[in-house]
Amino acid sequence: MANYNRRDFAKLVILGGIGYTIFSCVDDPKKDKTAKEVEETAPKMPELLPENIKIFQKADEEYQDLTIRFNKRIQQAPTFIAQCFNTKGVVDAILFAKFKDLKVVVKSGGHSFEGFSNTNDGLVIDVSAMKKMQWNDDHSVTVETGCILKELYDEMLPKQRILPSGSCATVGIAGLTLGGGYGFFSRKYGLTCDSLQEITMVDGNGNIHHESGNSAILKACKGGGNGNFGIVTKMKFRTYQAPKFFQTYRCKAYKLTTERAKSLLKMWFQYTKKLPNTAFSAFVLNGKTLTILITNYATDNKGVMKMYNALKAVSDKATIGSKRPLQKALKTFYGVQHPIYFKNACAGLYKDYTEIEGCMDDVISKVISSRGLIYQVNTLGGNINSSSAEKRSVFPHRSYPYLSELQSYWDKPSQEASRLKAFQEVQDRFYKHGIRAHYRNYPDINFKDFETSYYGKYLPELKAIKQQLDPENRIQHPQSISV
Template identity: 40%
Template sequence: MSSITRREALKTLLTALAIPVAAHTEWAFANSSLPQIAGQLYFLKPTDPEYTQRQQIFNKRIGLMPRLIAVCLSDKAVQTAMQYAVANNLPVAVKSGGHCFEGYSLNNNGLLIDLSLLKSFKYVAADQSFTTRPGAKLGDVYAYLAQFKRLIPAGSCAGVGVAGLTLGGGYGFFARQLGLTCDSLTRVKLVDGQGQLLDSKDNPELLWACKGGNNGSLGIVTELQFKTHPTPASFTNYRFKYRSLTASKVSALAERWFSLMPNLPTTCYSSWVLGPTQLTILITDMAERSSPPLQNILRQLGKDATTVQGAQKDEFLRGIQRFRGGIEPMYFKNVSAGYYNGYADIKALLPTLFTQMQASALKQNLIQINTLGGAIRNGFSASSAAYPHRNYAYLGEFQVYYERSSDTPKAETLVNQVQQQFTQAGIKAHYANYPDIGLKNWPQAYYADAYPRLQALKRKLDPNNRIQHPQSVRL
């Protein structure tokens, strides 16, 4: 989640969100040799006009070209597309929201199963459950559930797909009080690598794996069911900005922030966002009134801030929408900068990192450190999910944005240099939803002790490694 650095989205429509997507009415099945299901499945080749639209993902840096794109609007369509891939020995990539940092929702010369039109929303008041499809995006999910004064604890970027977020773990403003997104997941349906439709109610191992361990690896999720939580009456945010920075000042500001965060109430979230010329600290709070511990933190942060934005209090949905992020594709190279226990983990590297950020020709670079802990650590057992990093208190993300494709090598070089510093500093655990294709020991970094169990399930669900990307679970 890059809640305060990505571009503001265009205004989103909030009406008619409870209505499932209507069937496509203008399909031209020029590829008669390919399987078809009227109103549910159609295939695109690179020569088809719609191909470019379906091939585009959020990161313009990635330009992979699938041989075929299967646009699926039902479980049966996904099964049929997978069976076609099996029969024709094609590797399969899966796209729902298309926000994967490294473009793992695409492939070269394989089959892309596009789920972006497979979306619906169903809230059941009797058990307060929410069922959706993988094409649903967070902005629409929040808006739909807000009608019932309910939420799932997800991220902030409106264009992110709920499936990809959940399958890699998922965190955001509410995670310290309610847990990860995947902690509210209660049931999934998926199509395995042989084209069979499976349900986690018949195989609990599927649910475990889909809680942080199944982004484009084990099966194609076609339905997700969540328990929901009450929305807060209000959503408040505070911001502090610090300029005229030096390396020593950055270190002092970081040390102070880290020292204050153990006292942050679980109704709150904070991010520490450092760019080449400015540090921004964000705090959000779901409580109706600020508590004494929060008030003390706010006083400490405001002592030497260049500017202070006091309490900006909104009703819940409006507050979330302030952080909805960009919706148009852009050039960027973002990666996990690792999990931390505290300031000591990054103390030695921070001055050098800041100097390197200042010296870069690409000035839209930053490191964002987000608070974890709370219910993530204490609310759920380690065995309840494949997600393995509950005990860490912080998560970092390094981000580089740019305007021209010709700057891609510069962005990738900067990220690689920064990641090398984190590795040398002993940072080894990373968030699978912030992948870095350059990580050498990614199975351990992303999945830790859960990886062998994920491999065993992979061998059952996808014995021929049909569903794959450069960092998918290996057989």
């Protein structure tokens, strides 16, 4: 850690001041300003108190650990890492970035598919140590943005409360909510961002905003807030009564041909249309093996059984899990909790099967014949498609009841090139077929029209917020909203 004391700061300010003075000699626009005016408007080095913020550089012992992200494929080495402990620390981090003229990326849970919470040459503002949670009288909960999902579930489930959110234990609540956020409870209670009631955010100038109600900034953070114009430090969420149990239904099919996989997919689309809102389903084609998952938490399971029985009749194996207590059941979906090599991305949001029918021969035969490719389609729909939620957020894809993802995982870097090649071939096929709507939280660095794909009709609104909160474009990553 670069342990700065007050004398060091003074030195840095002076050095910064010298740099600034030399720069200003050759910078024409400033020549009309008085020396005093230049000094007053020049960025100042903030006082970095260790209870608010610690700054690390490559030589520091803590630096390596702080550069670890969930995706081992993307290794980056920032110039500075600001580990923040509260909102004041984040303000100081932004002022530090302004003083040093650094670009900023934001890190909470570190699960960005494409490494957007790390950088090679700027400042990482890392809020992952900020983990306070506080319950309010109305069952809402205010959390700092370093919290990860399993910490939230550990806090909420013993109190019989839930937040509709994702399933993977180590995903950050911040990144997930700011891009939308969906999971097992979303068809009933909406996206995670629909439960977001208030935020505290530090903008690209270092100003603090407390936003609630009909605020345009809060709206922009519900689907459009990932590392675009501010660093969210606190989130207040509405919570819901947790269901008593959770049940899973699985149908499996092996050694699939393209024809059989296609016919099962078509059938899956047909039956998921009628699923109750308490249910969720995923069609997971992993090479030649298919798993269809259905989950439910309502006592009445008639709707679910109809789908299960129809699919069971054409599957190789089908099982119904017992009714398990929610906390225990959710843990079985926590997934891998350590960094891995992978490439995942959205493979489109769809209205129904007809939208993809024309490219399914190519897509499925590629998935079946390539090592390590997984094609998955998940149900959205239900109360995600709500007009009141639409008005309060910038998530543009509510009318799409299906969200798909392409995934590939491997063990050694030597496997990367062939995996990425096959992956891209499938993505190209979807693009050629006209699939354009994509989920911001499942980014692909190769998406050609990523801004409209992620934000649709809300892009102009988001650009206006960016202009208002971060006109210098200090906060940016390879797919952030441009000024």
